[in-house]
Amino acid sequence: MNKTIVLASNNAGKIKEFNALLGDMGIDVKPQNEFNVEEAEETGLSFIENAILKARNACAHTGLPALADDSGIEVDYLNGAPGIYSARFAGEHGNNDANNALLLEKLDGVPELERTARFHCVLAYMRHKDDPTPLVFHGVWEGRILTSTEGQEGFGYDPLFYVPECGCSAASLPKEVKNQISHRGKALKQLVSAFQQQSAAQQGTPF
Numbered sequence: 001m002n003k004t005i006v007l008a009s010n011n012a013g014k015i016k017e018f019n020a021l022l023g024d025m026g027i028d029v030k031p032q033n034e035f036n037v038e039e040a041e042e043t044g045l046s047f048i049e050n051a052i053l054k055a056r057n058a059c060a061h062t063g064l065p066a067l068a069d070d071s072g073i074e075v076d077y078l079n080g081a082p083g084i085y086s087a088r089f090a091g092e093h094g095n096n097d098a099n100n101a102l103l104l105e106k107l108d109g110v111p112e113l114e115r116t117a118r119f120h121c122v123l124a125y126m127r128h129k130d131d132p133t134p135l136v137f138h139g140v141w142e143g144r145i146l147t148s149t150e151g152q153e154g155f156g157y158d159p160l161f162y163v164p165e166c167g168c169s170a171a172s173l174p175k176e177v178k179n180q181i182s183h184r185g186k187a188l189k190q191l192v193s194a195f196q197q198q199s200a201a202q203q204g205t206p207f
C-alpha cells in the first residue's frame with residue numbers, strides 16, 4: 001500500500017498525529033505546504049462540509065488524492081460552542097492560549113458536572129477534486145473542561161480537556177496513548193480499515 005496522499009492541513013499538531021498513525025501503515029502522507037497549497041476557506045456549516053472543502057482544495061492544487069481533518073470541541077454549557085469555530089474561538093486563528101483563556105472565562109464558576117464536552121474529528125478522503133463519493137469518517141472523544149490548564153503534550157484544547165478514562169488531561173497523556181483513544185485516532189482507525197477493505201476488494205490496487 002505505498003501511495004502518496006496529501007494531508008490537507010496546516011496544523012503541526014494534527015500533522016504529527018497523522019504521521020504517527022499512518023506511517024506504520026505504509027501510507028505516505030505529505031502535508032499540503034510541501035506543495036504550496038493555499039489554505040481553503042472554511043465556509044461550511046459543519047465539520048463534514050469543511051473537511052470536504054479542505055480535501056477538494058488540496059486535490060485541485062496537487063492532482064493527488066487528499067485527506068482532510070476538520071475537528072473541534074463541543075461544550076454542552078455553551079450550547080455546542082466553539083464547535084466548528086474552535087480554531088478561531090478567541091478571534092485570531094490558531095491562538096491556542098487565547099482560545100483556552102476564553103473557554104476558562106466562559107465557564108468561570110460552572111460546576112464540574114456541567115462542564116461536559118467532547119472532541120469531534122471528521123476526516124474526508126477524496127481521490128480527486130471531482131470525486132463524487134468522498135469517504136467520510138467521524139470520531140468522538142468524551143470528557144470535560146478543567147478549571148485550569150494541565151500537561152504539556154498535544155496541542156489546542158488538550159490542556160483543558162479532562163479524560164475520565166485516564167484520570168488526567170489530554171495534554172498529560174503520552175502521545176501514543178492519545179493517538180489510540182482520541183477522536184482523531186478513532187476516525188483514523190475507520191479510515192485505515194476502509195482502505196484495507198477496498199484494497200482487498202480491488203485485489204491489491206491501492207484505494
Ligand SMILES: O=P(O)(O)OP(=O)(O)OP(=O)(O)OC[C@H]1O[C@@H](n2cnc3c(O)ncnc32)[C@H](O)[C@@H]1O
Nearest residue numbers: 009010011069070071072073086087155156157158
Ligand atoms: O484546518 P487545518 O489546517 O487542518 O488546521 P486548524 O487548526 O485550522 O484545524 P480546524 O480548522 O479543524 O480547527 C480545529 C481546532 O480544534 C482544536 N482541536 C482539534 N483537535 C484537537 C485535539 O486533538 N486536541 C486539542 N485541540 C484540538 C484545535 O484548536 C484546532 O485548531
Ligand SMILES: [Mg+2]
Nearest residue numbers: 011042070087
Ligand atoms: Mg482550519
